[in-house]
Structures are given as C-alpha cells and as structure tokens.
Amino acid sequence: MITNSRLAHSAVTHAALENWQYMDVIREAADPTCADQLVNSINTIDSILANSPAFLKRQLKNVFGLGGLEHDEDFVSVLEVRYIHRSCLNPH
16 A cells, blocks of 8 residues: 655644643633633543442443543543544534
8 A cells, every 4th residue: 555645744742642832822712611611520520430449430431431541641632632622612
C-alpha cells in the first residue's frame, strides 16, 4: 500500500494526551448552565475514580454503558468525546 500525506506548515506536530486548555475553552464557550453542570459532573466523576473502591468505579462506568473498560483513563477519554463535546458544543 502506498500512501501520500502532507503536513501543513501551521499543523500541530505533537499530539497532547491531556489538553486541559482545550476543555477550558469549551467550558468558557458553553452556555453557563451547561458549563456549571459540566464542571460539577467532571468533579464528581474524578472524585469517584480517585477515592472509591473498584466495584463503585465499575458501577459508575456501567451508568454510561462502559463497564467493560478496565482502565479509568480509557473511561474518561470516551466520556470526553461522547458526552462533553456533543452536549455542550452541539446542544441540538
């Protein structure tokens, strides 16, 4: 297989795995009610993942249909893409 690709001069050449600045832009651009709910949800989920035993973490993941994900990092990555981007940036 032969592929052809180009890199724009202004393109990002290094992917960031954690980009809190991007999430802050979303929070500031979102409807204030949505932004408050988003911040509260993230704080609650972070607290459960950081301070709870494995069976409670699994219950949380099951709420979102993601109980099969073993790693918490995978879980929050899916939440970010599936729920945060879709609900606040495109509410319709």
